[in-house]
Amino acid sequence: MQQLTFVEQFIHGKLFPCLLLLFFSTPSHAQNNSGNLVVPVVIHIISENPDSITDQQMMDAIADLNAAFAHTGPYAAGPDGFNTGIRFCLANRGPDGGNTTGITRTRSVLSNFDSDLENNRLKNLVSWNTRAYCNIWYVAGIKNEYLTRFSCGSWSRRNDIGYGTFDSTGDFRDGIVTKDFGSSLASLMGSWLGLKYTFVPGSCTNNNCNTDGDGVCDTPPASVPGSSCTAVQNSCSSDTLSGFTRDMPDLTSNFMSLSGPCTNAFTAGQAAKMRNNLNTVRNTLLSGNRCDAPCAENITARFTRDNWSPKTGDLINFTSVSAGGSNYQWSLNGVVAGTNSPNFSMVFPSAGKFTVTLKVYNANPGCFASYSDEIIVNCGVMARFTPGVREIASKDSILLDSILFSNRSVNATAYQWWMSNDKGMAPQVVSTEYNYDQSYKIPGSYSIWLIATNGTCSDTTEKFNFPVYDPTVDGAVSLYDVQCYQETKIIATFNVCDGGYAPIPTGTPVTFYDADPRNSDAHKLSPVFYTTAPVAGSCCGSFTTILNVNKPGLNQLFAVFNDNGNAIPIKLPNTNLPELNYANNMGSRSNFQFRVAAVPDSATLLPGDTLLLSAKAGPGIVSSYNWSNAQDLSCTACDSTFFIAEYKVYNSTKEITATSSYGCADSSFTVLHIPLADDYQVTLDHLDCAGTDSLHVAFTICNQFKRGSVPKGLRVFFYDADPSGTDAHLLEPVFSTAETNPVRCAPYEFFINRSTTGHVFAVVNEKGLNNAGYPGIFYDEVSFDNNQDTIPLTPFVVTITPADTTISRLTSVHLFTEFSGGQPTSYKWEPVQFLSCSDCPDPVATPDKRTAYQLTVQNAYACTATGTTYIKIFSGGRVNIPNGFSPNNDGRNDVFYILGGEEVKMLKDFSIFNRWGQKVFQVQNAEANDPKFGWSGYLNGKPADTGTYVYFVRIAFTDGTEQLFKGTVTLIR
Ligand SMILES: [Ca+2]
Ligand SMILES: [Ca+2]
Ligand SMILES: [Ca+2]
Ligand SMILES: [Ca+2]
Structure with missing residues (x-):
């Protein structure tokens, strides 16, 4: 069995009343030269031997306190420490306006006192106006108890610590009680100035840092006191709710952390809060210049007495131990009494409290020092006791506990212990023994007080009120790990927690059901579990059991603590272990069956895509995985595998099977779609x-x-x-x-x-x-x-530019070709005469006569296209008629024809005669410049004779006129 911390059960201490009465008046700003707020302090030394404690010790304590509040000297190291701007002085101006040391000395057995019972009595010994002075009662010992807590069968209690109040009403008890100076006093002074501890036991609430926790925003939330200043402690993680950028550790070096004497820091926020309180709630402390001596003469007043426990009728001798003065004025309750003497004696005939004051002065009575002593006269018996502990749990037949009340009475011979409780116990004497030590059979709220007597004189203490809690067991069960086991069983790990004080004994039954056992359809699962170890009060034990379900798949489990399983529906109590509460005895858990799911459970991928398939299995530890089928998977015995989508595999279903470490298996599918992607x-x-x-x-x-x-x-x-x-x-x-x-x-x-x-x-x-x-x-x-x-489709066409042209004789023309519907790969021009080239795209033609050129092209795919261009020739002048020709078929000048300019429209008639007047040639309405319309030197199919011939040609011009040209031409061969 494992010990677990249960609910942190803090009981708030009774010692730190923070009675806050806010009243607002114009703040007084008593500040010293440094701008500090300065608080006048009076230290009341309460001791069995007050003269053994020196003024210098008190001055050192105040100097140390100032170092703490300035974050200097022994306190300078605190990394988060802040100069509070608050300082303290031992008062130099007393309540009556005289010089004072700010120190009083009282000899009393109350130097070791019980703060629950004797706080009033202690402070009644001596108290200065609490609205004018910060009263510090310096004692030897303090009986008290704080931060009491019960956990896992044992109590923890803090004892013997000082306390400070935050009370501005002027109550005589307002102030600080301490037995230590140093950081303890700094912490108590923080309380007196309205600070709270940096922790709230058991709480990390931090919704509003101005009101939650300690009400200070630069102190991270904390739920426990500091354990040391150096140990890293982080009791709360709610820090960032109030503006911290991260989860801060607890401020264990803070004066308000209760970490111990090592503490050395107030934060800026704490300083601001204390200063604000001083300027408002406690602003009466800052006026009256009580830190400054009222006059310059160096006089101190003090006296002692020879009887510190006066009974009625006792004589008390007072002896001045003053210095620096020559005149003495004694007074009783403000009325001058006695002579101008350093000694004074008086009989106190009746019981009561009397104030004896000594003023000491020199020539000027206006400049004096004074000291007062409170004389408490009674019959001489003081009833006192102190409890050893202040809260317990006890009950008959469950768990018995006791408190030792230690008698500390003075001058008594007989005692009566009185007691009452809220469970019907009337006030009654329960013992006349010196001490009282009894166990408690009935839980309740008790009061105890002591009457002490010496036969003639008696005294009664205040009542001490204390709780006796009911220790009865309060078991609760919670299932925190439930898993399938070997398919037909369940393994359950559960906590049994005891909210009571008495332990849960070994062998207490916990019974398990397959359904809510408050209903009749539930079935008990075997076996009934019996706790194998005791569970201490305010603690939890962890247990494990294996339950037989005898079939797979049960997915809810109910557990009932302290149930022997004898009846369904259950009815508690049904064992002989009594509990405080049966409502919390049942725990349940569902959805614990071992399951596996493939993630994603479906997907759509493109061919070639890669997808990570993961198995999510639980609860518990997975011992194996198996993916099937294995096609296109990167692994099969793994929790995650890559699936690579194949081409034209349109769907694929994969099954994942997982098995738990407890031998339970589950499987599920993922469906992968790989739709058509080709387009x-x-x-x-x-x-x-x-x-x-x-x-x-x-x-x-x-x-x-x-x-x-x-x-x-x-x-x-x-x-x-x-x-x-x-x-x-x-x-x-x-x-x-x-x-x-x-x-x-x-x-x-x-x-x-x-x-x-x-x-x-x-x-x-x-x-x-x-x-x-x-x-x-x-x-x-x-x-x-x-x-x-x-x-x-574009046809394959060739175009020749120009397509039809007339050029001067003996000039040339550049022929250009364009194509559509493809590109030629070969060219062929015909006829080839007078061309610069015949297989090129763009030849130059220089014909001497009218010529038609034809181009034939062919593309790469044997497709041909043809084009033709017509070139006509004209002579240099208006009409140019040669005077000879040589028709010998040498290609040169073989034909006699008429050459003309552009203005020649046509040859109306062109006739040639031989010397016998025989017409050898005639054309009509023919064109000039064309050998086709000329005489090639033949007559009747035979070459004509050489010689001279006469021609007549009538030419029509483009301007509409006609003209007849005649002449001779010589035929030569
Ligand atoms: Ca805080
Ligand atoms: Ca924190
Ligand atoms: Ca219970
Ligand atoms: Ca398509």
């Missing part, structure tokens, strides 16, 4: 005329899928019209890819029958009827809307 598209890039009846087509097939390719056998159909219409004809043959092309886009070339419509349409992977009967494969794809393309 083919064809683009017609280029058409070229081919041969006499074909076309060369260049096109590109693309697969739009980012990881796609062009498969083998993918067909492209070509048409002469939109194939969605009825008048389209297939331009055979059908194209089919020869091989798979791994790239997304691939170019292709193909020859098809020539289209007569001026268009070609292409369809890739056609889904229509045409895919049957042709080699290739139909592939499924994402979209068929983008599978068609078209391109206009």
Whole structure:
């Protein structure tokens, strides 16, 4: 069994009343030269031997306190320390306006006192106006108890610590009680100035740092006192709620952390709060200049007495131990008594409290020092006691505990211990022994007080009130780890916690059910568990059991503490272990069956995608995983595996099976969808005329899928019209890819029958009827809307510029060619005469006569085209008629014809006669400049004779006129 800390059960101490009465008046700013707020202090030394404690010790204590508040000297090291701007002085001006040391000395047994019972009595010994002075009662010992806590069977209690109040009403008890100076006094002074401890036992609430916790925003929240100044302690993680940027450690070096004498710091926020309190609630402390001596003369007043426990009728001798003065004035309750003497004696005939005051002065009575002593006269008996502990748990037949009340009475001979409680016990004497030490059978709120007597004189203490808690067990069960075990069992780990004080004994039953056992349909699971170790009060024990369900799949479990399982529905109590509360005895847990889920449980991927599949299994430890089937998985015996989506594997289901360390298995599936991703598209890039009846087509097939390719056998159909219409004809043959092309886009070339419509349409992977009967494969794809393309068919045509021109004789013309519907790969000009080249695209022609040139071109696909240009020649003048010609077929000057300028419209009549008047040649309405309309020197099919011939030519001009030219021409051979 494992001891666990249970609820931190803090009982708030009774010692630190923080009675805050806010009243507002104009703040008084008594500040010293440094701007500090300075608080006048009086230290009341309460001691069995007060003269053994020196003034210097008190001055040192105040100097040390000032160092603490200035964050200097022995306190300078605190990393978060802050100069508070608050200082303290031993009062130099007394309550009556005289010089004072700010120190009083009282001899009393109350130097060791019980703060629950004797706080009033202590402070009644001596108290200065608490609105004018900070009263510090310096004692030898303090009986008290604080931060009492019970956990796991034992009590922890803090004892013997000082306390400070925050009370501005002027109550005589307001002030600080301490037995230590140094950091303890600094902490108590923090309380007196309105600070709280930096921790709130058991609470980390930090919703508003101005009101939660200590009400100071720069102190991180804490739930426990400091244990040391150096140990790293972080009791709360609610720090960032109030503006801390991160979870800060507890301020264990803070004066208000209760970490011990090592503390050395106030924060800036604490300093501001104390200063604010001083300026408001406690502002009466700051006026009256009580730190300054009222006059300059160096006089001190003090006296002692020879009887510190006066009974009625006792004589008390007072002896001055003053210095620096020569005159003495004694007074009783403010009335001058006695003579001008350093000694004074008086009989006190009646009981009561009397004030004896000594003023000491020199020549000037206005400058005096004074000292007062409170004389408490009674019959001489003082009843006193102190409890050893202040809260217990005790009950008959459950757990008995006792408190030792130690008698500390003075001058008594007989004692009566009186007691009452809120459970019907009237005030009664329970003992006349010196001490009282009894156990308590009945829990309740008790009061005890002591009457002490010496026979004639008696005294009664204050009542001491204390709780006796009910120690009865309060068991509760909580299931915190429940898992399937070997399929048909359940292993349960659970806490049994005891909210009481008495222990839960070994062998206490815990019974488990398969349903809510308050209903009749629940079944008890075997076996009943019996605790194997005791569970201490305010503690938890952890246990584990294995339960038989005898079938798999039970997914809820109920546990009942202190139940022997004898009845369903359950009815508690049903054992002989009594409990304080049965309402918390049942715990339950559900949804603990071992489960595995594949994450994601489904997914859609593209071919080639990779997906991480994870198994989420639990509760508990997984001993094995198995993924199946293994296809496309990176591992199978693993909690996470990569799945790589294959091409054209459209769905895949994987099963994950996990087995727990306790031997329970579960499985689940993930369904992986890999939808079609291919999307083919064809683009017609280029058409070229081919041969006499074909076309060369260049096109590109693309697969739009980012990881796609062009498969083998993918067909492209070509048409002469939109194939969605009825008048389209297939331009055979059908194209089919020869091989798979791994790239997304691939170019292709193909020859098809020539289209007569001026268009070609292409369809890739056609889904229509045409895919049957042709080699290739139909592939499924994402979209068929983008599978068609078209391109206009441009005929292969050659154009020659100029197409028709007239040039001067003996000049040239540059012929230019343009093409549409393709590019020629060869040129052939005819006739070849007078051309600069005959196989080039752009020859220069220099014909000497009218000539028609024809160009024949051919493209790369054996498709031809032809073009013709006409070139006419004219002479240099208006009409130019040669006077001779030589028709010998040498190609030069073989024909006699008329040359004319551009203004020559036509030859109306051109006739030639021989010397016998025989007409050898005639044309009418012919053109000039054309040998075709000239005489080639033949007559009747035979070469004419050489010699001279006469010609007549009537020429019509473009201006409408006509003119007859006649002359002779010589024929030579
Ligand atoms: Ca705080
Ligand atoms: Ca913290
Ligand atoms: Ca209970
Ligand atoms: Ca497509």
